[in-house]
Amino acid sequence: MSEKVSKSTLRKSWKTWFFWHGCSQQGENLLGNAMAHTMSPVIEELYTTKEDKVEAYKRSLTLFNTEQQLGAIAPGILIGVEESVANKEITPDVAExxxxALIGPTSAIGDSLWVATIIPLLLTITMTITNIGNVFLYLGPLLYAVGYPVLTSIMSWRLWNVGYSTGIGFMKKFMKSGKLELITKTMTILGLIVVGALIASFVSLSIPLVITPPGGETAAVNVDDMINAIFPNLLPLLLTIGVYRLYAKKKKSPLFIMGFILVIAILLTIIGNLSGIYTF
Known part of the structure; x- marks a missing residue:
C-alpha cells in the first residue's frame, strides 16, 4: 500500500509554514529549521519507525532558503518528494x-514578483489613500493590514497545492520554457517604475529660493520651479540616490543616515534664517 499525505496533514503543514517560516531563520541552515517544522506532520504520517523518521527529519533540517510567500510552492513540491521517498520511488539522495535545486528559481521568482513588485504596489495604493486625510487616514493602514495577510494566504495556499499536485515537473517545465528570465526582467522594470512613483509621491525636497534681477525689470526666477521645469522631482530623486549610496555602498546604518539628514536640515535652516532665505 502506497503512503500518501492526507488533506488535513497537508493543510496543517501549510499552516505551520505560513505562520512560522521566519521564526528560526539563521546563518547555519537559513530556513532549514522552519522546513523541518513544516514537514513534521508529513513525516509523522508517512513513517512508522523511529529510524525512518529520524532520517527524514535530518533531510528536512539541511540548508534551505526561498522567498516565503510565492516560494510556498517549494515545500508543496517537497511534500510530494517525501511521499516518493516513503514509497521507495526515489532515493533520499535524489530528494536532497x-x-x-528548488532554492534558486523559487527565490528569484518570489523576490522579483512579491518583494520588489506586489508589496510596493500595495503600499503605494494604501499610502496614497492615507494621504487623502479625514476618514481615509485610517482606511489606508486598515486596508494594508487586512489586504496583505488575505492576499498572502490565498496565494500561498494555492501555490502550495500546485506544488504538491504537480511536483517537480512543474518547475522543470517552467525553467525549460525560459520564462523565468523574462518574468524577472519584467518585474525588475515594473519594480523600478513603482519605486520611482513612490519617490515622486512621498519624498519631499525643495529649494524655496527666488532670484530677483537688479532693478526688477525682469521677472523673478523661482529656482525650484526652474529645476522642476527641466527635470520634475529631480531633487527628491537625488536625495533618494544619495541615501541609497550611503546605505548600500557606504554601509551606513539607517540611524546614521537619519541623523545625517537631520543635521544637514538643521544647518541649512539656520543658514536660510540668518540670510533671509529659507533654504531647506
Missing part, C-alpha cells in the same frame, strides 16, 4: 538534490 531536488530540495537544493
Amino acid at each position: 538534490s531536488i530540495k537544493v
